Amino acid sequence: MKLYDQETGQSIDFFFPEKFKKVAVNCSGGADSSLLLFLVIDFLKKENRSNTLVTVLTCANDFKGRWNARNSTSVINFIIDNTKTQLIDKHLSYYRDVQDKKYFHEVEYGLINCGEVDLIISGITANPMSGDTTVHDINGNIVELKDEALPERDGTNNKVWTEHTEASWYTPFANVDKKFIASIYRQYDLTDKLLPLTRSCESFGETTEDYTKPCGKCWWCLERKWGFGTF
Amino acid sequence: MIITSQFLNQQIDFTIPTHYKNPSVNCSGGADSSILLYMIVKYILDNNLDMKVNVLTCSNHVKDRWNGRKAEAVINFISENLSDTIIDTHYVYYRETQATRHFHEIESKLFKDGRTDLIISGITSNPPEGTIVSDVNGFDVDLYKTALSDRNGTNHTVWHISTDGSGDFWTPFVNVDKRFVAELYKLYGVEETLLPLTRSCEKKAKGLPFTPEYENTTCGVCWWCLERKWAFGKF
Numbered sequence: 001m002k003l004y005d006q007e008t009g010q011s012i013d014f015f016f017p018e019k020f021k022k023v024a025v026n027c028s029g030g031a032d033s034s035l036l037l038f039l040v041i042d043f044l045k046k047e048n049r050s051n052t053l054v055t056v057l058t059c060a061n062d063f064k065g066r067w068n069a070r071n072s073t074s075v076i077n078f079i080i081d082n083t084k085t086q087l088i089d090k091h092l093s094y095y096r097d098v099q100d101k102k103y104f105h106e107v108e109y110g111l112i113n114c115g116e117v118d119l120i121i122s123g124i125t126a127n128p129m130s131g132d133t134t135v136h137d138i139n140g141n142i143v144e145l146k147d148e149a150l151p152e153r154d155g156t157n158n159k160v161w162t163e164h165t166e167a168s169w170y171t172p173f174a175n176v177d178k179k180f181i182a183s184i185y186r187q188y189d190l191t192d193k194l195l196p197l198t199r200s201c202e203s204f205g206e207t208t209e210d211y212t213k214p215c216g217k218c219w220w221c222l223e224r225k226w227g228f229g230t231f
Numbered sequence: 232m233i234i235t236s237q238f239l240n241q242q243i244d245f246t247i248p249t250h251y252k253n254p255s256v257n258c259s260g261g262a263d264s265s266i267l268l269y270m271i272v273k274y275i276l277d278n279n280l281d282m283k284v285n286v287l288t289c290s291n292h293v294k295d296r297w298n299g300r301k302a303e304a305v306i307n308f309i310s311e312n313l314s315d316t317i318i319d320t321h322y323v324y325y326r327e328t329q330a331t332r333h334f335h336e337i338e339s340k341l342f343k344d345g346r347t348d349l350i351i352s353g354i355t356s357n358p359p360e361g362t363i364v365s366d367v368n369g370f371d372v373d374l375y376k377t378a379l380s381d382r383n384g385t386n387h388t389v390w391h392i393s394t395d396g397s398g399d400f401w402t403p404f405v406n407v408d409k410r411f412v413a414e415l416y417k418l419y420g421v422e423e424t425l426l427p428l429t430r431s432c433e434k435k436a437k438g439l440p441f442t443p444e445y446e447n448t449t450c451g452v453c454w455w456c457l458e459r460k461w462a463f464g465k466f
Contacts (some may be wrong), residue, residue: 062315066307069321073303077296079324090324091290091299095310107320114344 001043005183009129010176014039018047018225019120020168024055024111026104027123031198031224032173032181036123038194039172039184053089055117059103060093067199067211069093074197082138083195114165125173125181127153128226135226138216139166145226148210178227191228200224201231232274236414244389247282247349248275251399254349255285255341258336260301262429262459263404266415267353267423272309272317274413283319285347287337291329297430297446299323304428312424342398355404355412356383359427364461367451374461377454409462416463431459434466 002013010163017021023080025040027033037056044052055078060069076091092111096103127149134144158174173181185191201208203215214221214231221231235242246253256271258264268286275282286306290299306321322341326333341347357378363371375383385407391400404412416422434450449456449466456466 009378054260060321062310066310066315069303070307073300073323076325077300080292080296086325086327088325090322091304093321095315095318097321110346114340114346195244 001039001046003039003115003187005176005180007183008177008179010130010180010183012172012176012180014043014172016043016119016121016170018049018052021052022055022116022118023052024057024108024117024120025122026120027056027072027075028059028099029058029068029073029075030123030200031185031195031228032125032178033123034072034075034194034198035181035184035188035190036121038079038083038188038190040121041079041083041087042118042188044087045083045085050087052087054087055089055111056091057104057107057111057120058091058093059096059107060098061096063098063206064202066095067209068099069210070096071197071199075194078194078197085228107165117167118169119170121170121172123155123173124167124171126156126158126175126177128177128179128223129156130177130179133226135222137222138231143222145219145223159189178223182229184228185228195228234415234418236407236411238317238414239407239410241385241411243403243407245270245274245403245412247271247280247401251282251349252281253283253285253347254351254401255287255322255338255347257350257352258286258302258305259329260288260298260305260429261353261431261455262426262463263303263355263409263412264353264417265305265425265429266419266421267351267404268305269309269313269419269421270415271351272313273419275317276314278429284317284340284351285319286321286340287334287350288321288323289326289329289333289337290323290327294330294433294435296325299325301428301430305425308425308428325329332341338398342396343424347398349399351401353404353412354382354410356385356406358408358458358461362461365405365456366457367466371453372457374454384396399406399419409458412461413464414438422463431455 001014026035027037060066103198128145156175162169200220201214202220203218207215232245256268288302290296356373360375364375387405408446432449433455434453
């Protein structure tokens with residue numbers, strides 16, 4: 001399934017082999033992973049893979065008031081309502097103190113060892129790289145996104161597939177940035193429907209009305225504004 | 232821990248043997264299972280037990296999956312107000328209907344994989360004979376005569392301990408009725424905070440989806456609304 005953003009020239013070939021029948025999608029309730037889950041369902045429908053089951057995984061951490069669980073639940077509900085899919089089998093929200101990779105791996109391997117999952121798909125994107133990567137924060141200050149980006153997300157040579165005997169990992173967005181994500185939202189007419197259910201802001205409850213509003217200053221708010229034009 | 236009703240001839244023994252380390256609680260987002268989950272987390276906390284709890288929810292498409300949303304809100308309340316380290320995972324499984332076989336399928340898998348060692352459910356006994364309640368239109372309904380008969384009486388087995396490794400089950404409320412559950416909400420001081428997050432009404436607005444507005448209203452005529460009114464004095 002070819003996805004292309006005309007404006008930035010970025011593209012991906014969204015595909016995973018039919019041999020994977022038990023797919024897990026990491027969904028944080030953020031913009032990228034929510035679109036990812038939608039695309040997985042759309043892909044399975046287009047490929048007529050009615051015997052593939054999808055498990056959604058969410059790390060709901062106390063540090064962030066567990067908003068990931070709330071938002072991902074809304075995202076799943078939207079996707080089921082709008083696609084009528086019966087392929088989402090379950091949603092596992094695991095409650096941890098912080099959002100640490102070690103928890104992701106622990107849960108993923110637990111499911112692999114039980115035979116519940118054979119492919120794990122994550123929506124991590126590359127850092128901003130298309131055109132001007134400066135953006136105004138909520139106070140009007142100009143911020144250069146590249147200055148504070150996580151270095152492991154730089155560039156376009158990131159691994160998309162990691163294959164092991166017991167399971168594989170697929171990160172289809174690893175070499176595209178948030179402008180690409182925003183373009184796909186528009187192409188699927190999801191900007192006004194799915195995007196509002198998602199959250200990117202990583203600030204705490206006190207500055208975000210209990211995790212219901214964006215702060216407009218954290219890096220993830222700014223990346224979202226850069227990609228979508230809005231917090 | 233023995234809990235005795237102040238007004239009824241009803242009592243439960245709410246004690247979790249300490250050899251269980253990873254119990255799972257069926258939580259539908261309804262009043263009974265939500266207070267059950269609250270009590271279990273509080274029990275673990277108060278007794279400083281080495282236990283992590285999973286929460287299981289059957290989120291079914293016939294009811295527009297409100298169970299998943301309500302159960303998540305209950306977990307959030309418990310994490311905010313009691314402890315954020317005891318609930319480990321919320322398994323929300325999506326099925327067409329809320330059929331018992333779906334529960335059994337998930338429970339069996341969890342036992343088989345060693346992901347749980349005890350399943351706890353909040354099923355209660357039916358209202359007793361002669362229980363009449365007025366619905367929202369003023370019609371009187373005999374709750375006993377219109378109830379599911381498998382919930383009648385107070386001689387149900389509370390503990391099912393397997394001898395073949397198929398799994399242990401505990402239903403602490405099975406011999407008490409919803410009035411006892413209402414007393415528990417008062418006893419734990421959560422009638423104004425936890426109860427409003429729960430839903431008992433099983434009626435779907437004809438042809439309409441469960442919007443957030445509808446999800447927080449009640450029909451006042453279905454059996455579950457009437458049972459809730461009988462026990463709590465309100466829908």
